[in-house]
Amino acid sequence: MFKSGYVTIIGRPNVGKSTLMNRILGEKLSIVSNKPQTTRNNIQTILTSKEHQIIFVDTPGIHKPKHKLGEYMVNSAKNSMKEVDIIVFITNPGEELGRGDRFILESLKDTKTPVFLVLNKIDEATKENVAECLAKYSQEFNFKEIVPISALRGKNVDVLVDLMVQNLPEGPMYYPEDMITDVQERFIVSEIVREKALRTLRDEVPHGIAVDVLQMKQAENGTYHIEVDLICEKDSHKGIIIGKNGQSLKKIGETARYELERMFDSKVNIKIWVKVRKEWRDNQNLLRELGYKK
Numbered sequence: 001m002f003k004s005g006y007v008t009i010i011g012r013p014n015v016g017k018s019t020l021m022n023r024i025l026g027e028k029l030s031i032v033s034n035k036p037q038t039t040r041n042n043i044q045t046i047l048t049s050k051e052h053q054i055i056f057v058d059t060p061g062i063h064k065p066k067h068k069l070g071e072y073m074v075n076s077a078k079n080s081m082k083e084v085d086i087i088v089f090i091t092n093p094g095e096e097l098g099r100g101d102r103f104i105l106e107s108l109k110d111t112k113t114p115v116f117l118v119l120n121k122i123d124e125a126t127k128e129n130v131a132e133c134l135a136k137y138s139q140e141f142n143f144k145e146i147v148p149i150s151a152l153r154g155k156n157v158d159v160l161v162d163l164m165v166q167n168l169p170e171g172p173m174y175y176p177e178d179m180i181t182d183v184q185e186r187f188i189v190s191e192i193v194r195e196k197a198l199r200t201l202r203d204e205v206p207h208g209i210a211v212d213v214l215q216m217k218q219a220e221n222g223t224y225h226i227e228v229d230l231i232c233e234k235d236s237h238k239g240i241i242i243g244k245n246g247q248s249l250k251k252i253g254e255t256a257r258y259e260l261e262r263m264f265d266s267k268v269n270i271k272i273w274v275k276v277r278k279e280w281r282d283n284q285n286l287l288r289e290l291g292y293k294k
């Protein structure tokens with residue numbers, strides 16, 4: 001019997017949703033950083049074996065939105081919960097069960113879909129922490145399965161995938177067996193540049209960044225020529241992004257090129273232009289142009 005279905009991964013920002021999805025797929029398809037609100041779109045990936053096909057949806061962290069981009073992100077995450085076969089709710093031990101998690105669990109209380117509790121980052125917690133946390137969350141919601149994991153170290157992730165398969169219905173192969181994602185190459189390129197900006201910059205600047213791929217061409221000798229706009233929302237941010245003697249922008253460019261070359265298995269030339277689009281995160285037209293659209 002072939003089993004298949006959709007699994008959405010939800011939770012507050014920064015709990016490790018993208019890390020888990022990448023770990024299961026064995027490929028980095030969703031960007032990761034230690035800053036909350038890294039993922040902005042639902043990202044769909046596909047895991048196929050002889051016995052099953054699981055389609056994962058990595059989603060933006062659910063939070064209280066402060067601008068239209070945030071509203072788009074939270075709506076994307078909420079929409080991902082409709083018409084899926086399993087909802088994976090991720091949280092971390094060692095923190096209080098706060099308003100953020102209660103809000104998410106409250107929105108799930110009438111769902112007929114099985115909800116898994118995944119307690120991630122157990123590598124950072126004591127056994128007592130983990131046990132306490134599992135007890136606390138089980139009181140709050142009737143989870144179908146409860147799995148403590150470390151997405152970073154890969155601990156217990158295979159157990160989690162087995163439980164997913166057990167809970168999937170019999171179904172068809174939705175996607176060709178060699179397909180691992182439905183996102184475009186251009187999107188992955190823009191995300192990799194954004195990840196490097198998130199990792200290079202500090203404080204409030206990286207959250208106001210978007211990346212627009214202007215050009216992506218492969219020359220006859222195999223080299224990729226890529227040009228992107230790195231968009232920020234304030235004049236003062238532009239200087240910070242460029243940095244003293246251009247150091248900061250140079251680091252973003254070099255780290256992005258390194259990863260893109262590995263991904264394309266070719267030489268990459270990347271040019272990054274820093275542009276200011278005032279308050280773009282609250283501008284519906286700019287949001288749409290930058291790909292944050294329903």
Ligand SMILES: Nc1nc2c(ncn2[C@@H]2O[C@H](COP(=O)(O)OP(=O)(O)OP(=O)(O)O)[C@@H](O)[C@H]2O)c(=O)[nH]1
Nearest residue numbers: 013014015016017018019034037038039061151152
């Ligand atoms: N120690 C530890 N760190 C982890 C683990 N999983 C993820 N992280 C780290 O947690 C941070 C956030 O990881 P992400 O995968 O980007 O989290 P996310 O839930 O997708 O975050 P958003 O996209 O912002 O909602 C990164 O610094 C990860 O390296 C884990 O199992 N253990």
Ligand SMILES: [Mg+2]
Nearest residue numbers: 017018038039
């Ligand atoms: Mg993420």
